[in-house]
Amino acid sequence: MTWWCAASNEPWDWSPRAYPGIWLFMVLLLVGYLWVCRERPDRRKRWFFLGGWALLWASTDWPLGTLGSGYLASAHMAQYLLYTMAAAPLLMLSLPEAPLRRGLSRLRAYRLVRLAARPLVAGVIFNIVLLVTHAPVTVDTMRTNQAGSFLLDLAWLASGLLLWLPVCGPLDELKPSYPARCVYLFLAAGLVPMVPGGFLTFAPTPLYSVYELAPRVGGFDALDDQQAAGVIMKVGNLPLLWPVLGGLFLRWAAEDRAATPPVQVKTADKT
Amino acid sequence: MVTGRGSDASGDDAWGGTLVEPALARPDFTLTDTDGRPYDFGAETAGRLTLLFFGYTHCPDVCPVHMATLSAALDTPGMPDPTVVFVTTDPTRDDPARLREWLDQFDASFVGLTGTAEQIAAAEDAARVGRSAPIPTEDGADAGDGTDYQVGHAAQIVAYTPDDQAHLVYPFGVRRQDWVNDLPRLLDQWDEPA
Numbered sequence: 001m002t003w004w005c006a007a008s009n010e011p012w013d014w015s016p017r018a019y020p021g022i023w024l025f026m027v028l029l030l031v032g033y034l035w036v037c038r039e040r041p042d043r044r045k046r047w048f049f050l051g052g053w054a055l056l057w058a059s060t061d062w063p064l065g066t067l068g069s070g071y072l073a074s075a076h077m078a079q080y081l082l083y084t085m086a087a088a089p090l091l092m093l094s095l096p097e098a099p100l101r102r103g104l105s106r107l108r109a110y111r112l113v114r115l116a117a118r119p120l121v122a123g124v125i126f127n128i129v130l131l132v133t134h135a136p137v138t139v140d141t142m143r144t145n146q147a148g149s150f151l152l153d154l155a156w157l158a159s160g161l162l163l164w165l166p167v168c169g170p171l172d173e174l175k176p177s178y179p180a181r182c183v184y185l186f187l188a189a190g191l192v193p194m195v196p197g198g199f200l201t202f203a204p205t206p207l208y209s210v211y212e213l214a215p216r217v218g219g220f221d222a223l224d225d226q227q228a229a230g231v232i233m234k235v236g237n238l239p240l241l242w243p244v245l246g247g248l249f250l251r252w253a254a255e256d257r258a259a260t261p262p263v264q265v266k267t268a269d270k271t
Numbered sequence: 272m273v274t275g276r277g278s279d280a281s282g283d284d285a286w287g288g289t290l291v292e293p294a295l296a297r298p299d300f301t302l303t304d305t306d307g308r309p310y311d312f313g314a315e316t317a318g319r320l321t322l323l324f325f326g327y328t329h330c331p332d333v334c335p336v337h338m339a340t341l342s343a344a345l346d347t348p349g350m351p352d353p354t355v356v357f358v359t360t361d362p363t364r365d366d367p368a369r370l371r372e373w374l375d376q377f378d379a380s381f382v383g384l385t386g387t388a389e390q391i392a393a394a395e396d397a398a399r400v401g402r403s404a405p406i407p408t409e410d411g412a413d414a415g416d417g418t419d420y421q422v423g424h425a426a427q428i429v430a431y432t433p434d435d436q437a438h439l440v441y442p443f444g445v446r447r448q449d450w451v452n453d454l455p456r457l458l459d460q461w462d463e464p465a
Binding site: 009010011204205206209212213214215216219221222223 | 331332335336339340343347376443444446447448451
């Protein structure tokens with residue numbers, strides 16, 4: 001029984017494959033969320049959750065999960081992007097404040113979360129996870145077994161949630177100012193990932209044996225596939241990142257406008 | 272005898288392929304190429320860097336990946352120009368036209384050879400690779416036209432150097448970079464005809 005997507009060396013075809021472990025994980029996530037939110041259901045947050053949950057499932061399960069775990073580096077990268085740039089922010093927006101505070105207090109984890117939510121800490125951890133989980137040795141080791149593949153997916157999700165915690169988390173005191181959030185997001189999620197993306201794009205030979213030696217999908221050459229993965233890593237996040245940065249900037253402008261007292265215009269007395 | 276991946280006889284840099292000791296002599300066998308002409312392997316390739324592989328065009332995994340990896344490596348600037356010979360282990364389905372079409376996906380210069388099952392078995396024996404054999408598909412389903420089977424075959428590419436010996440073989444799992452590293456070294460190290 002294959003519980004989680006992992007490299008199998010079977011030729012690729014479009015027949016659906018079943019991964020009960022993924023289904024179980026998704027059901028537990030859904031049930032857990034509904035249980036946590038049972039007291040004060042918030043319609044808007046539920047929609048955020050549903051969107052994030054659906055994207056998480058779509059990027060983990062067949063076909064994208066299967067392709068990304070054992071066939072195409074570009075699919076692997078698309079998965080990563082969906083996890084960290086789409087599913088994670090939506091799931092972060094869906095978190096209810098009161099149950100989260102209670103949970104953190106019960107687990108005595110608030111100080112840890114406050115520390116992790118500092119932009120410098122969150123940004124560094126996010127990029128360390130990015131670098132480590134895309135290193136050839138990690139991918140070639142983890143993607144070839146189900147437990148490793150599961151851990152890789154989990155690390156992506158956790159690092160994505162951490163990235164967005166200071167930006168759109170439910171705990172307002174952990175969020176820095178709007179301009180600080182803009183700078184943080186630009187550096188942590190926009191600028192730094194361009195470096196490994198560049199390595200992938202311009203490497204002269206395939207870096208990941210798991211994708212180089214996988215049965216080919218549609219005659220897609222391993223090096224072309226890797227270059228596509230590099231491009232996805234470099235610029236795939238921009239369609240989400242720039243609108244978010246724009247939104248943060250507009251909020252900052254609105255906040256600034258509201259805080260500035262109206263200018264008194266005095267008219268000169270005519271004599 | 273295959274001695275495993277690692278350093279060469281002098282203990283220098285590791286090879287991407289697997290060292291064979293004692294080296295295998297370049298075999299003599301004659302099969303038919305994709306133009307329908309007899310191809311005397313020993314005579315046609317003597318003194319040349321030659322890569323010999325036994326496989327089949329319906330192969331779902333090993334053959335296309337091995338060939339794609341090799342052809343991509345050969346496209347790298349500065350690579351030598353070896354003779355690549357692909358012998359089908361599935362002469363029933365791999366007629367010369369199909370063999371040619373399949374090889375052209377990778378490189379039009381790759382030589383495709385076919386023959387009777389007995390001739391191919393003799394060539395495998397001469398090259399000292401395991402004999403191939405048809406195996407039913409996993410689900411046991413039969414397409415009804417006798418085409419629903421796979422072929423178990425040797426998965427290594429045998430590299431014959433100009434001294435007409437094979438000092439290394441390249442099992443499945445060898446990567447593009449391994450070929451790029453090894454091919455020039457094969458010529459440098461064993462460049463004299465025996």
